[in-house]
Amino acid sequence: MSAPCHCKHGESNGITEHSQLSPDLQQQFQDSNHPANLICELCRLFYDNNWVTGTGGGISIRDVDNNPNLVYIAPSGVQKERIKPWEMFLVELPDEKVLRSPNDIPKELTKSYKYKPSACTPLFMSCYKLRDAGACIHTHSQNAVMITLLFENQKEFTISHIEQIKAIPKLEKKDGKVVKVGNLEYFDKLVIPIIENTPHEEDLTDSLQDAIESYPGCTAVLVRRHGIYVWGETVWKAKVYNEAIDYLLELAIKMKMSNIKLVTNE
Amino acid sequence: MSAPCHCKHGESNGITEHSQLSPDLQQQFQDSNHPANLICELCRLFYDNNWVTGTGGGISIRDVDNNPNLVYIAPSGVQKERIKPWEMFLVELPDEKVLRSPNDIPKELTKSYKYKPSACTPLFMSCYKLRDAGACIHTHSQNAVMITLLFENQKEFTISHIEQIKAIPKLEKKDGKVVKVGNLEYFDKLVIPIIENTPHEEDLTDSLQDAIESYPGCTAVLVRRHGIYVWGETVWKAKVYNEAIDYLLELAIKMKMSNIKLVTNE
Amino acid sequence: MSAPCHCKHGESNGITEHSQLSPDLQQQFQDSNHPANLICELCRLFYDNNWVTGTGGGISIRDVDNNPNLVYIAPSGVQKERIKPWEMFLVELPDEKVLRSPNDIPKELTKSYKYKPSACTPLFMSCYKLRDAGACIHTHSQNAVMITLLFENQKEFTISHIEQIKAIPKLEKKDGKVVKVGNLEYFDKLVIPIIENTPHEEDLTDSLQDAIESYPGCTAVLVRRHGIYVWGETVWKAKVYNEAIDYLLELAIKMKMSNIKLVTNE
Amino acid sequence: MSAPCHCKHGESNGITEHSQLSPDLQQQFQDSNHPANLICELCRLFYDNNWVTGTGGGISIRDVDNNPNLVYIAPSGVQKERIKPWEMFLVELPDEKVLRSPNDIPKELTKSYKYKPSACTPLFMSCYKLRDAGACIHTHSQNAVMITLLFENQKEFTISHIEQIKAIPKLEKKDGKVVKVGNLEYFDKLVIPIIENTPHEEDLTDSLQDAIESYPGCTAVLVRRHGIYVWGETVWKAKVYNEAIDYLLELAIKMKMSNIKLVTNE
Missing domain, CATH: 3.40.225.10 (Class II aldolase/adducin N-terminal domain)
Known part of the structure; x- marks a missing residue:
């Protein structure tokens, strides 16, 4: 809060804009x-x-x-x-x-x-075509970028046994189509593939599509030194998955900093 | 702040909704x-x-x-x-x-x-029945999760000699009933039990109830790799306890990171 | 931002309250x-x-x-x-x-x-009487608490050669009265005394007054494991000093974590 | 959010002020x-x-x-x-x-x-005169201050191979005038000069102008232990550059803390 709210109520500007x-x-x-x-x-x-x-x-x-x-x-x-x-x-x-x-x-x-x-358009379209997504979100979240730097030689981000994992959908390939069969369970391992960045965003399309095909269980792809793509059945599902994943990435960074293993075999 | 306030005043939507x-x-x-x-x-x-x-x-x-x-x-x-x-x-x-x-x-x-x-309903009910709480809050606070990870082999979180502890109620068992007798003092030791997470939230009920019974002085229970439950006499008390505890968990993490002991014998 | 703004305009509640x-x-x-x-x-x-x-x-x-x-x-x-x-x-x-x-x-x-x-009332009054302050702020800022923990054996917090120091007033004792003679300069050393906490807030009064007397240049006093008191000529000055000090405490914690000296002899 | 929004709608105060x-x-x-x-x-x-x-x-x-x-x-x-x-x-x-x-x-x-x-006026004017900027922003961002402390003996901040770099303009000197020829690419190295702070802000003018002349590719100058100056063709460009640079400084601090190199030769 920076001071008493500065909103412009019934802002004439807005009305003018709309009337055009x-x-x-x-x-x-x-x-x-x-x-x-x-x-x-x-x-x-x-x-x-x-x-x-x-x-x-x-x-x-x-x-x-x-x-x-x-x-x-x-x-x-x-x-x-x-x-x-x-x-x-x-x-x-x-x-x-x-x-x-x-x-x-x-x-x-x-x-x-x-x-x-x-510039993300071909990537959004890939999510629509390969996964019949209802919405796709792309962010430059620092948690996404940092996790790809902290695990610089890994092609996957994995975490298990954190309650928030239960917000992520459980996806399975059935008759050649990926369908949602429920949500991940607490003890499930969330796996998000990491693809390498390219100078031009549209050049990510092939590797994003490869990742989507290779990981039928994923609802997100990390892009190293860049950010993350997250999709879902509807815009609200995409929002929720994106939030839950960012929460998990943030927590994973703290765990890594404290030498706590991201995947346990409890 | 993301731009001049975007609120919708006298939002027709809201009014329509209410009229149904x-x-x-x-x-x-x-x-x-x-x-x-x-x-x-x-x-x-x-x-x-x-x-x-x-x-x-x-x-x-x-x-x-x-x-x-x-x-x-x-x-x-x-x-x-x-x-x-x-x-x-x-x-x-x-x-x-x-x-x-x-x-x-x-x-x-x-x-x-x-x-x-x-899914927390049986846990909320436990707080109502065992403690006559007026409200119960459950969060996935990262501070709560991290503290259970940093003290992975401990069954309790403890801290003392921090002013904010004085916001936490002092509870005592009298005639078989837990009653509030005041607030913790600066030099008192705040103790919050940590229970282990289960795949299904309702399966936490038994161990939450055990913790509540075993720790008559507690107004909160941490759930490892999951979050925290906090209750109070009223919704506002529950809110204040939850805020004060999260403040203390955040501080405790910083102290642990800097090798400062959480409990002193000053 | 948690959703489109939820404010209640012309909130009937507020008006009712006022009319009583x-x-x-x-x-x-x-x-x-x-x-x-x-x-x-x-x-x-x-x-x-x-x-x-x-x-x-x-x-x-x-x-x-x-x-x-x-x-x-x-x-x-x-x-x-x-x-x-x-x-x-x-x-x-x-x-x-x-x-x-x-x-x-x-x-x-x-x-x-x-x-x-x-409970801070006697401490506020001390600032009014000893310094003719126009307002006094007391917070439980985690930066304030952490700095007193990181420098657990020190009786003062000191920092120099950071631009933000220039927001802090330069005070001098003249004819037995502390007066503002300008602002600290970039190369000046900001000194804030640290007093030890007591179980009851009002019992801080004596040591706060001692600190105020011993440090005629100070416009704030840190309380170990507790927080900070900051005062100023007016409420806005007190707010600005408090903000600038918290900025410096936050920066000082980061510097300490990175083994950067807080006081230089440039 | 601190409570239901407290804005004063149709605030009579504001109207009175304007009428004067x-x-x-x-x-x-x-x-x-x-x-x-x-x-x-x-x-x-x-x-x-x-x-x-x-x-x-x-x-x-x-x-x-x-x-x-x-x-x-x-x-x-x-x-x-x-x-x-x-x-x-x-x-x-x-x-x-x-x-x-x-x-x-x-x-x-x-x-x-x-x-x-x-007090920044002569520095703003330098950006207008030497670069024909449309706006100039000066902040005391802690990320800016910390990066100059973490690289205390360096005269430049450099980073490469982070997607966000693409938000920064690519500038080149043509016929004695610096012009924008596009944006930096992912693999380009962003270079921001660091100048030493002076007791009085206006005394920074010479070294700021020197930095601007020596680094025709820069759209920002860091001031050690002080903050940053960022300019752009318009106020919105200046805002975007400032945001993107602060994002990169924040990330760079995290990378440095984790011993990840800021410049790679991928």
């Missing part, structure tokens, strides 16, 4: 559960967690309730905590046809900024 | 001190402290002011910082008869989600 | 700069900093703008982040006559709680 | 993107990050959208999280002629406080 949108978009964005609004809300939350500092990280949500072929994607290179619902790209699966681009929004709102979809 | 409730519930939830509202408020606070990340932790409050037999319990497996007052289970002591379930709430509000009471 | 006060008090508390309101505001801030967790810490403000003989004191044993302006004790110097007590406030507001002035 | 300003200023400050308002907003954000605790740090913004010769400068020695838009100094380049001073504002608003422009 088409009536259809104005109405859509009235709904605080609209995927475009949820991206804004979660980006602010992630920013406060130091997960998307600068312009890092990204998030994409499928409209699972109405039309799962519709995918909302945050733009690249903007301050994540300040994006507005009309700044999202809207693409349609399976062809990734762009249905709406923030570059089509009235210039008064966007100040003629030339938007590009998040 | 019965007039009686609508009126009850007007009172910000209603136990169901206090659970919501405290869960948001605990979330910001990283105590109930993911869907971890839980809280239960007895309506000590009006009818101490009424117990409000947060549901299991939901995001704690987002629960609403109508998502609570209301049960009546001593039979734990369910008087109201969120599964009876209009489906428009709950999106047909099938609620279960917190 | 006398018209005079209602009017006084309209002013957000009233000392009683400033105590509330700063306690919330300190709570968010983990300085007054549980019910720890305290604060007192003199009404320097209107009548410097009027002293507002937060009550003892209550949750500091939730106190209301009418819960303060108002006493008059030099006799410390109680002009107003929260115990005289309508019982509907106080729920018949029996208030006591902060 | 000239109609022209009242209108200017209606715009939340006015440089004077942005300084207030960012100072609150920086305060919450512990970057401008006490009265430390500073910020200056040029009005790049309207008249790049107009420079807004925060005042010296005030609580950064509480400054108001009318407390800024407004000067005109290149002569630094003072167009407006908070000392000319109605005394009811300023309580007759005698304002001075930030």
Whole structure:
């Protein structure tokens, strides 16, 4: 808290901005559960967690309730905590046809900024195609980066016998498809693959897909010296998994610092 | 702070939601001190402290002011910082008869989600029955987990000669009943028993009850690799004890890291 | 941030509460700069900093703008982040006559709680009498406690050659009175005396007064295994000194952990 | 979160204050993107990050959208999280002629406080003149101070092969002028010069200018035992660079503590 709250109630600015949108978009964005609004809300939350500092990280949500072929994607290179619902790209699966681009929004709102979809887009799409995910989160969490540095020669992060593991889904391959069969148990070993970073984010696509294929039980992939990708059946599941994993990474760093083993055979 | 405050004032959403409730519930939830509202408020606070990340932790409050037999319990497996007052289970002591379930709430509000009471319920009930507590808090605080890891072979956490200890109640067994006789003094030794975790939360009940019986002076029990249970005469006392204990656990970790003894004989 | 802001605007509760006060008090508390309101505001801030967790810490403000003989004191044993302006004790110097007590406030507001002035009161009074302070802050800051543990055999905390030192006042004794002659310079050595804790807070009075007398240059006193007292010419100066000192204590702990000397002879 | 939000909506105070300003200023400050308002907003954000605790740090913004010769400068020695838009100094380049001073504002608003422009002013001006920056941020970030202490004998901070580096601009000298040619790549080495602190902030000007000249690729300069200066083409770029650099400094400290090399030759 930095002083008595500084919010601008009934902020005229906001109202003006909205009135420049088409009536259809104005109405859509009235709904605080609209995927475009949820991206804004979660980006602010992630920013406060130091997960998307600068312009890092990204998030994409499928409209699972109405039309799962519709995918909302945050733009690249903007301050994540300040994006507005009309700044999202809207693409349609399976062809990734762009249905709406923030570059089509009235210039008064966007100040003629030339938007590009998040560089993570091919990675988000991989999670949608290979896992039928409902949302995918990418952060630069320092816990994610540090764990890949502390275990610099390992290709996996593993931890067991911590209660929080029970928040992570138990996934199994059935008839060629990965399905959720419950949640991990306390004594289960959580395994998250670690892939090596590449100079360009899109070049991670192949190794991310390999990891997803090789680890049918995983709902996240760590990227060394970079961050983490986490997905889930819905945006809220993705949020919960991401939180639980970051909690476990934070704890694992403390355990490693104190020479406590991450996996026990209790 | 992630940007100028993003609150939605007079949020139409909220009003709509409320109007779907019965007039009686609508009126009850007007009172910000209603136990169901206090659970919501405290869960948001605990979330910001990283105590109930993911869907971890839980809280239960007895309506000590009006009818101490009424117990409000947060549901299991939901995001704690987002629960609403109508998502609570209301049960009546001593039979734990369910008087109201969120599964009876209009489906428009709950999106047909099938609620279960917190898995901590038998543990909360143990605190009510054995100690006549007014509220019980369960968190996955990393300080709680770390202290049980740093003292992996100990069955107790102990600390003395820290001012904050004076926030903890001094309890004594009188005529077979544990009563509060004041607060711990600066030179007193705070003792919190540590029990071993079990795969299923309800299976902790026996060992929690044993610890409560064996340590009549305790107002909290640590669960190894899991978290902590804290209770108090009222919800506010439980909150204060939980805060003070977490402060002491955080400090104890720092002291241990610096090879400073937790108990002195000054 | 735990979710879209949950504030209650035009909260009917608040208005009701106010209407139970006398018209005079209602009017006084309209002013957000009233000392009683400033105590509330700063306690919330300190709570968010983990300085007054549980019910720890305290604060007192003199009404320097209107009548410097009027002293507002937060009550003892209550949750500091939730106190209301009418819960303060108002006493008059030099006799410390109680002009107003929260115990005289309508019982509907106080729920018949029996208030006591902060146990720090004699310590606050010492700062007023010996230093003519305008406000005095007492916290249980973990940085303060840790520094007294890391330097367990020292009677002083000292640091030099850190820019933030320039926020601390330079005090000198002139004609038997301590006066501010400017601010410390970058190369000056900040010295804060450390006194030993006592079981009862009021028993710290003698050693606090001794420290204040022996260290005419100090604007703060550390209490081992307990916390810190910081005062200033006005409430804002006290806040700034307290913040700058806590910053320096936090930095000093990190320096000590990395074997970097706190005082250099550059 | 310290309790249900305590904001004062439609705060009469704020309105009164504004009404004492000239109609022209009242209108200017209606715009939340006015440089004077942005300084207030960012100072609150920086305060919450512990970057401008006490009265430390500073910020200056040029009005790049309207008249790049107009420079807004925060005042010296005030609580950064509480400054108001009318407390800024407004000067005109290149002569630094003072167009407006908070000392000319109605005394009811300023309580007759005698304002001075930030002691960083000559350093801000150096960034404007040598680099044509649009804004300059100065903080006392503990990460900045600690890195200069951990590498006490080094004149540079360097780090490579961390994804977040890609948020930093790639600058090159062309025809005697430093221009942005893109962003650093993942494998690039970020280099930030470290200059030695001086007793008086303005005496840093020469060495800051030397560093800026010697390191045409830098967008920031660390000041040993003091903090950091970061600039950018616009206020938002400066904010993003500052955040990304602080993230990297925080990570670098953790890496150093764990004996992980900051620069790799992968």
